[in-house]
Amino acid sequence: MTSARKTLWIGLLLTAFALWPLLHYVIVQRYFVSPWRLFGWAMYCVPVYQPTVRFFALEQEERLEIPAPRQQPDAARAYARFVRHRAELGTLVGPEELGRILFAAYPQFDTLIVQVEQPVYHYDSDRIRQAFFEHRLERAE
Amino acid sequence: MTRNSQTSGPQDGPTADGAAPGQPGLQDRLVAFFGRLLTLAGDQVSEARRLRILRLYLMIHAPFELLWDCLIWETERAHQGLLFASGLVACLALSFIGERTQLAVRLFVGFQLATILWLFPAVSNHFFLVFSCLLLLSLLDLRRPDDALMGLQACRWLALIVLFYSGLQKVLYGTYFQGQLLAWTIAHDGRFQAAFGHIVPADEMARLQGLANTAGPFVAEWWPLIAISNFTYLFELAAPILLLYPRTRSAAVGATFVFLLLIETGAREYFFGCVFVNLLFLFARRNWYPMLLPATFLIYAWRLWPRLDRVWEWF
Numbered sequence A: 001m002t003s004a005r006k007t008l009w010i011g012l013l014l015t016a017f018a019l020w021p022l023l024h025y026v027i028v029q030r031y032f033v034s035p036w037r038l039f040g041w042a043m044y045c046v047p048v049y050q051p052t053v054r055f056f057a058l059e060q061e062e063r064l065e066i067p068a069p070r071q072q073p074d075a076a077r078a079y080a081r082f083v084r085h086r087a088e089l090g091t092l093v094g095p096e097e098l099g100r101i102l103f104a105a106y107p108q109f110d111t112l113i114v115q116v117e118q119p120v121y122h123y124d125s126d127r128i129r130q131a132f133f134e135h136r137l138e139r140a141e
Numbered sequence B: 001m002t003r004n005s006q007t008s009g010p011q012d013g014p015t016a017d018g019a020a021p022g023q024p025g026l027q028d029r030l031v032a033f034f035g036r037l038l039t040l041a042g043d044q045v046s047e048a049r050r051l052r053i054l055r056l057y058l059m060i061h062a063p064f065e066l067l068w069d070c071l072i073w074e075t076e077r078a079h080q081g082l083l084f085a086s087g088l089v090a091c092l093a094l095s096f097i098g099e100r101t102q103l104a105v106r107l108f109v110g111f112q113l114a115t116i117l118w119l120f121p122a123v124s125n126h127f128f129l130v131f132s133c134l135l136l137l138s139l140l141d142l143r144r145p146d147d148a149l150m151g152l153q154a155c156r157w158l159a160l161i162v163l164f165y166s167g168l169q170k171v172l173y174g175t176y177f178q179g180q181l182l183a184w185t186i187a188h189d190g191r192f193q194a195a196f197g198h199i200v201p202a203d204e205m206a207r208l209q210g211l212a213n214t215a216g217p218f219v220a221e222w223w224p225l226i227a228i229s230n231f232t233y234l235f236e237l238a239a240p241i242l243l244l245y246p247r248t249r250s251a252a253v254g255a256t257f258v259f260l261l262l263i264e265t266g267a268r269e270y271f272f273g274c275v276f277v278n279l280l281f282l283f284a285r286r287n288w289y290p291m292l293l294p295a296t297f298l299i300y301a302w303r304l305w306p307r308l309d310r311v312w313e314w315f
Helices: A003-031 A072-093 A096-105 B026-039 B051-070 B075-094 B103-120 B127-136 B145-173 B182-188 B190-196 B202-210 B223-243 B245-269 B270-279 B289-307 B310-315
Strands: A053-058 A062-067 A111-122 A127-136
Touching: A003 A072, A003 B026, A003 B127, A003 B145, A053 A072, A072 A096, A072 A111, A072 B202, A096 A127, A096 B103, A096 B127, A111 B182, B026 B145, B051 B075, B051 B127, B051 B145, B051 B270, B051 B289, B075 B103, B103 B127, B103 B190, B127 B145, B145 B223, B145 B270, B182 B190, B182 B202, B182 B223, B190 B202, B190 B245, B245 B270, B270 B289
Parallel strands: none
Antiparallel strands: A053 A062, A053 A111, A111 A127
16 A cells, blocks of 8 residues: 555544544434443543333223333343443334334233333433333234 | 647546646545644654554553453353454464564454444443554554654544543533533442542532432532533643644643543543553653553553452353
8 A cells, every 4th residue: 555545544534533423422412322332432421321111011002011021031131132222322222122022922912112211411400300212012913 | 820739649637536637636635634634743753663562552452351341241241252352362463473463453453343343332432442543553564664653643643532522522511511420420439439539528528429319400519629520621622732732742741641640530441541541652752651561551450350250260
């Protein structure tokens, strides 16, 4: 590789490193991604909290809370992975994989709701507020 | 008399990126621009020699950190992690054989990328910083003085980008103006309670600790704490400029080193601290690595010691 080509590659890589944190900021704001992750150099910028996940079955439009699938090892792993990834990647992570396991564990229900309760730092009041996200899952035919 | 506008013989056609003949193309202009930008970070070939030491350190750091993580993971994940660490160590060993250093560094970077994909999204930022440095260095042959200089400049720029954005992100998130993040951290984190317990008055400390597991508001009331909070991002924004300017460079290295030491008394992010301090000393006029590296590895040994018991559980 020529010296000019090396300069070009190094310059382009450094430009990418320099621009990524700005894009990272936008992604964090939009998708509730943890600022500590994904190399945006935003460690120690906001408090870190784990989300809480609850499950509901929908029966004739009535919500019935069902326990988290922790009995079988596969289900427990999928549940733990979802909670972990949700804390790190925010709403970029959906509960589809977990949904398949839930539908297998609860064959009597066709509609399930996964509710994620995420503590979020509220900039205006400097307080921690709960943000709720809901995913409605329908059993595939 | 007629004038023939046609000329015979070879002509300059448009360049590959569409520039007029005789004019520098986009690629040439980019190369010139990046060249000037890199030169801002220093132009002393004599300073570039220490880059090989830094590269060796980073190639030791990456598998060590992975091994350190393996020691707290459950067995199956730890075994997978050890495979990646073994690949990294094999590349490190290859780098000592004859003329294969550059190939070894490129393979090492490939293994690091595979490790990052395997760990994703739980990849620490400093692991990515080590990867980024080695990725830049993998493009260069550090035996050649001009390549070594370019590597030095690139790694210095990388350190500046990280330092600058650490400050800018604090401003963008807005949690340092009233000491909000510091208040939350002191309320919840024993490391910060220990570090700030010596300087924060007892009543303010008790108030902040009382905020633990509440909804807040998380705001510091003791003004020196607010001043410390604001100083943090101001320093992180100013230090890169002082490190770039040759006249203030040496003083800025010292000041940034002290700043990092103070941060580590609370944060205790030792791996990030060690990696960054080693990068920072690329800016120093003197070669500090003969002192810096033994100190770094002493810290690593101290970190590793309490986890060594776990090794026996693997067998």
